Amino acid sequence: MNATFVRIDLTRQLRDVMNLMFVLVLPTLMYVIFGLSFSYANESAGNGNVKFYIMASMAAYGASVAATTVTGVSAVEQMQGWGRQIGLTPLRPAGFVAGKAVVALVVTAMAIAVVFVVGALTGAHAEHGWMWAATFAIALAGSILFALFGYAVAMLFKSESAMGIASGLLVVLSFLGNVFVPLSGTLLDVARFTPMYGFVGLVRWPILEGTQSGSTQVDPLWALIANVVAWLLIFGIAAVLAVRRGRARR
Amino acid sequence: MDNAQPALELQDLHKNFPSDGGRLNAVDGIDLAVDPGEIVALLGPNGAGKTTTIDMALGLTVPTSGTVSVFGRRPQEAVRAGRVSALLQTGGLLRDLTVHETVLAIASLHGVKSRVEEVMEATDTARLARRKVVKCSGGEQQRLKFALALLPDPDVLILDEPTAGMDVNARRDFWATMRQDATEGRTVIFATHYLEEAENFAQRIVLMNAGKIIADGSTSSVRALAAGRTVAATLQAHGTIDAGDPRLAELRALDSVTDLQVNGPRVSITTTDSDAVARHLLNGGQGTELEISAPSLENAFVQMTRTSTTPSDADHVGA
Numbered sequence: 001m002n003a004t005f006v007r008i009d010l011t012r013q014l015r016d017v018m019n020l021m022f023v024l025v026l027p028t029l030m031y032v033i034f035g036l037s038f039s040y041a042n043e044s045a046g047n048g049n050v051k052f053y054i055m056a057s058m059a060a061y062g063a064s065v066a067a068t069t070v071t072g073v074s075a076v077e078q079m080q081g082w083g084r085q086i087g088l089t090p091l092r093p094a095g096f097v098a099g100k101a102v103v104a105l106v107v108t109a110m111a112i113a114v115v116f117v118v119g120a121l122t123g124a125h126a127e128h129g130w131m132w133a134a135t136f137a138i139a140l141a142g143s144i145l146f147a148l149f150g151y152a153v154a155m156l157f158k159s160e161s162a163m164g165i166a167s168g169l170l171v172v173l174s175f176l177g178n179v180f181v182p183l184s185g186t187l188l189d190v191a192r193f194t195p196m197y198g199f200v201g202l203v204r205w206p207i208l209e210g211t212q213s214g215s216t217q218v219d220p221l222w223a224l225i226a227n228v229v230a231w232l233l234i235f236g237i238a239a240v241l242a243v244r245r246g247r248a249r250r
Numbered sequence: 251m252d253n254a255q256p257a258l259e260l261q262d263l264h265k266n267f268p269s270d271g272g273r274l275n276a277v278d279g280i281d282l283a284v285d286p287g288e289i290v291a292l293l294g295p296n297g298a299g300k301t302t303t304i305d306m307a308l309g310l311t312v313p314t315s316g317t318v319s320v321f322g323r324r325p326q327e328a329v330r331a332g333r334v335s336a337l338l339q340t341g342g343l344l345r346d347l348t349v350h351e352t353v354l355a356i357a358s359l360h361g362v363k364s365r366v367e368e369v370m371e372a373t374d375t376a377r378l379a380r381r382k383v384v385k386c387s388g389g390e391q392q393r394l395k396f397a398l399a400l401l402p403d404p405d406v407l408i409l410d411e412p413t414a415g416m417d418v419n420a421r422r423d424f425w426a427t428m429r430q431d432a433t434e435g436r437t438v439i440f441a442t443h444y445l446e447e448a449e450n451f452a453q454r455i456v457l458m459n460a461g462k463i464i465a466d467g468s469t470s471s472v473r474a475l476a477a478g479r480t481v482a483a484t485l486q487a488h489g490t491i492d493a494g495d496p497r498l499a500e501l502r503a504l505d506s507v508t509d510l511q512v513n514g515p516r517v518s519i520t521t522t523d524s525d526a527v528a529r530h531l532l533n534g535g536q537g538t539e540l541e542i543s544a545p546s547l548e549n550a551f552v553q554m555t556r557t558s559t560t561p562s563d564a565d566h567v568g569a
Contacts, residue, residue, distance in 0.1 A: 002359055005355050005358050015346065081339075081343075085341045088338075089360055090332070
């Protein structure tokens, strides 16, 4: 891994204005709209207030977009032949992947941080300080799920438009996953099995501990973790298969 | 120092790919040894196997069988040590990096950030420094790739179609830069289908076709493989010479004529006795505006790639 190289890569990602819109601005905007403009905003929710709950949800969404985009972009650049150029340097595949992981973590952390800062300034509240850190850490760690997702989508669709597809999918999955608007009834039952559900449930765990705002059901911790692990396997296998298919085609 | 080792050595190298209904022999058994300091042109039509051979020399592709070594080491080791570098035809650049960022990124991977300025000056990319790659013309992008290839100051420089996308002036500038930069001892291997580039810049030409080497020797000796000269003449004022024109039959009937091509009102005759053909045209064949050309690499190239299929050994001519 090489510091200058990673710095240049990071700068390049952050220069992509379209990306920034989705990764930084949109989640924050949605927090402001959903979290601040309604009267229930300051009511308590679990171990904090509703604002915090919404902030955590939007931060989770932002983290998923960030992770998806960074890995997706790196898959596309491999396809455009940059990988061959790198192949002429001493950088080994492991070093390359490590560098990309750093970039992904930094961008994801920024996405979460921006929402958190706005949340903190506008009265999001949690009972204990450690809950902020825990929520942050869980969102960051869980974003790996979407790093794999982004890679799989990019290798499957093999074009610049793959990123648009991935972003669109994430929006749909977020609605289905109980991220933006509380679901109830059958929709909630179905939502339990979607990729965003487990992830956002875990992100909200410090605050809500599995309770819902749309129903009285409580998700046990093991169920949320099982969801994340299952989707980790699915996306991971999809990514590996997509890479193999891509390599075999000469 | 490993100067006793060939800079590049290929032994019975094969590479095939799965393709519809079987396997495609991209490289079909080639042997090649290039000594340090040689300047070699790899000449051949598209699909001859030049790029695949280059990929194997750089460790980007693994051979199906046979060996390839650079200064006696595995290609990937040589690449990591910065001893061999390349300008790739199908290697991509990142669209949204600036020229300077691209050079800096690759330089830092090689550990040669100090060389960025001099390399950019040498390749005339310094003035493009702040421009995004996507906004550079094809020729400018080639110069950038050339800069990237020069960064590790390699002992072996491999160029795959280095002037693709360049106009005539850019091409001239490129070879002028190559001449200036060609420090004594740097081995240069370049693949091209521009015959004049091979003729003007290479000491040694390796002719490839259909995955095999069909000729390998000095420029003059490869040129001599072409039998004869070309005599061209105008036979009529306008239009295209009719295929049934009796003059064509007469010309073909001459003993020394090996080939005859019609180009509109002109005819192009390949012959081993250009004097006899010229006399025939001037005396009774009503030919005008005669042009007699020296044996050319183009003739050799056309003849050999048209007729060669599976020669038992390559024509190795004295260097």
